Amino acid sequence: MGMKKRNLVEEIVVSAGGCAMIDGGFATQLEIEGADISDALWSAVCLISNPELIKKVHLQYLEAGADIIISSSYQATIPGFLARGFCLEESERLLQKSVRLALEARDSFWKSLKRAPRRGYNRGLVAASFGSYGAYLADGSEYSGRYGPEVGLEKLKDFHRRRLQVLVGAGPDILAFETIPNKIEAQALVELLDEEEIKIPSLICFSSVDGEKLPSGELFANCLDIINKSEKVAAVGINCTPPQFIERLICLFKEHTDKLIAVYPNSGETWDGRSKTWLPTACFGDEKFTDLARRWRECGASLVGGCCRTTPSTILALSKVIKGSYLS
Template sequence: MGAGMGAGMGAVEELIERAGGCAVIDGGFATQLEREGADIADPLWSAVCLISNPDLIRKVHLQYLEAGADILVTSSYQASIPGFLSKGLSVEEGESLLQKSVKLALEARDSFWKFVQRIPEHNYNRALVAASIGSYGAYLADGSEYSGCYGPNVSLEKLKDFHRRRLQVIIDAGPDMLAFETIPNKIEAQALVELLDEENVQIPSWICFSSVDGEHTPSGESFEDCLNILNKSERITVVGINCSPPQFTENLICKFRKLTNKLIAVYPNSGEIWDGRAKRWLPSECFGDHEFEALAKRWHECGASLIGGCCRTTPSTIQAISKALKNNRS
């Protein structure tokens, strides 16, 4: 993995500085695809649109850029080579789709940036593209990214082998950074740290955990143990929490602030609860755009440097967050 790929190790810090101290991550991708009419009731989830409707993926990326996102997360969260093979695709077709997820985001970013350059005194930043790499549990599509229970047969080496080829293929497509999302346990965090070293990855990475109780990883392990592993890696620039309820976020930022000197990212879901086995959203407290606008300011004050939304958040949520963090942005 050559040093010439991507945007270099200082790209995230530079973006945060340009953004006035806090960069905005985009919002729920599958949520917006569904609002635009996509049927993603599939083990590949939003990644099924890489096959069926790539133009819609590009459209959703543009909607988040217009809303003020400084970081686009690609549509590859649930895209894996074993997942594509299970759909009857070849290895080559699966690898091509993984690269397409990055290229669609890069194309959207570049076309949007070219467009806003023509607008006098625009308030946008040139966005970074973060290639999404979901957890092993996301590939299983059984809700285990929210339990961390992978079973006794899932070893450190098995997790590294699962992620290795996807990582190589995605990096070759040229993203600015990597986003490892909803990591539910310590063993997968360890596997990713070792894999980044073994592959000599030269673009920055973030690793974000999920949490179902606001105190621990879904597996019940302590964030202190997990962050001790990540703190030893210079390849990981950002750590954080995604797809957890907003009401947990402030406490987790404070906890992380004490445990690491790395940049902190938070992009919670809307507060609604996903039943991974029944494959449906359960009735629960839902945070709207107005709440996100108020909370984003608090999260930044507590120490978060990258803030966005996950499942059930939309471009209007990201617009509210952007407004809160960058008052001069229209």
């Protein structure tokens, strides 16, 4: 019997020496570059107003050593675009543009590397981002998991279904479902991947506000039990969670899954979903972040990166430490 063929996520981990780099805070870097994203669409507003800036930020993360870049579609949804006055066809084109811009950035960067090869870089993968239902609501509920009794399994599947079809049609390498706050949405995603017969490997990442449970208060073990049964999900993990919780969560995940583990926490600051501001809590600078990241790899993380309030400088520092390579 032959060996099972690796999926693209497994391949990038192997080619990166056992731990691949995910990019960092996309909206954060857009703001640093001057974008105004104080909008219900958040970073996705730049798909309308400044698509070239999106490509520029992708290139900055690739230059910093990212092996995986995540599209600007986290808060991009068809209902969200329709509410802005776009027709259905225009809304779907904007979703596809998020993947296309990332693919163009990746291909352009790869061509530059082939002309001048540099140690430590791989031909990166493009992940199509899917924010949770709570991200679409833009009310902070991706950090509470409280959607209300009217939001059941079928409603969540219907919410994600067409966006999934459109983004898969744009040709990403992998799918990234991010900041999932409760068990029912994880179940909806797993069932939807099967129903739609998706062939692209997926990454499902949760958030946590206490380092022990999902924001909904449910146990990770119960969510992982659902995900473990799916061959469509190549990796599970945690994003947009304070860095000090990550090592504990990796150890917890290792007890309940054999899938690859991805971690890309925020800087440690706290987002207030109602006031839409970052609260002045503990912030982990690049040096402290990379010190922690060494432990994350040692504990079993196979994909490491950053989320909100991290930047290309964070990813560059992580790349040098995690991949053990000199990025020239």
